[in-house]
Amino acid sequence: MVKIAPSLLSCDFTKLQEEVKKLEASGVDYLHYDVMDGQFVPNISFGLPILAQLRQITSLPIDSHLMIADPEVFVSQFADAGSDIITVHLEATPHIHRVLQMIRQKGKKAGVAVNPGTNVTLLEPVLSDVDLVLVMTVNPGFGGQSFIEGMVDKISYLDDYRRAHGLTYEIEVDGGINEETAALCRARGADVFVAGSYFFKHDDYNVPAQKLRGE
Numbered sequence: 001m002v003k004i005a006p007s008l009l010s011c012d013f014t015k016l017q018e019e020v021k022k023l024e025a026s027g028v029d030y031l032h033y034d035v036m037d038g039q040f041v042p043n044i045s046f047g048l049p050i051l052a053q054l055r056q057i058t059s060l061p062i063d064s065h066l067m068i069a070d071p072e073v074f075v076s077q078f079a080d081a082g083s084d085i086i087t088v089h090l091e092a093t094p095h096i097h098r099v100l101q102m103i104r105q106k107g108k109k110a111g112v113a114v115n116p117g118t119n120v121t122l123l124e125p126v127l128s129d130v131d132l133v134l135v136m137t138v139n140p141g142f143g144g145q146s147f148i149e150g151m152v153d154k155i156s157y158l159d160d161y162r163r164a165h166g167l168t169y170e171i172e173v174d175g176g177i178n179e180e181t182a183a184l185c186r187a188r189g190a191d192v193f194v195a196g197s198y199f200f201k202h203d204d205y206n207v208p209a210q211k212l213r214g215e
């Protein structure tokens with residue numbers, strides 16, 4: 001059974017509580033929370049104070065995607081503010097192993113993300129230390145971009161690797177996910193589907209949730 005993680009970047013923030021209640025009712029699995037710092041990516045989104053308020057209004061797992069430089073400086077605060085999963089970019093730090101350890105020491109699930117231009121085999125030294133691998137299927141920084149199809153080979157590599165090594169990390173895809181691109185990723189072994197613009201263009205959130213699951 002695959003998991004659905006709507007990206008709050010595309011929700012209506014003037015009605016955040018209403019949006020969260022609708023998402024809960026649609027049976028989604030995670031709330032994907034995109035943090036952008038204007039340095040690692042050329043955009044700024046939201047950070048710790050809004051995360052702490054979101055934590056107060058939902059018990060759904062919060063999947064924080066940190067698109068920030070030097071995440072080691074902030075992971076502890078993102079854990080304390082209420083994240084359940086914290087994903088950091090391989091490209092954002094020279095200390096990826098240390099950052100992943102810090103996340104687990106805080107009792108949170110540790111995720112590692114790779115940009116489209118990064119070779120997925122570079123993750124190999126940390127694959128036994130993560131709970132989730134995030135394959136970016138667009139260049140990070142903005143919602144509403146087009147899926148980069150060649151990224152699906154990374155999913156196959158990660159699926160083969162975990163089977164060969166008895167690992168259980170989840171494979172998450174993020175960027176340009178809709179019912180067609182989700183089907184391509186499902187066929188390669190992806191487990192968690194982040195969707196922003198596609199998901200929130202629907203009035204009834206049951207519809208994208210079911211379509212992304214392939215139902």
Ligand SMILES: O=C(CO)[C@H](O)[C@H](O)COP(=O)(O)O
Nearest residue numbers: 140141143144175176196197
């Ligand atoms: O990490 C992200 C952007 O960097 C977002 O999660 C992603 O872009 C979701 O938006 P969409 O589904 O519209 O592509």
Ligand SMILES: [Fe+2]
Nearest residue numbers: 034065174194
């Ligand atoms: Fe994201």
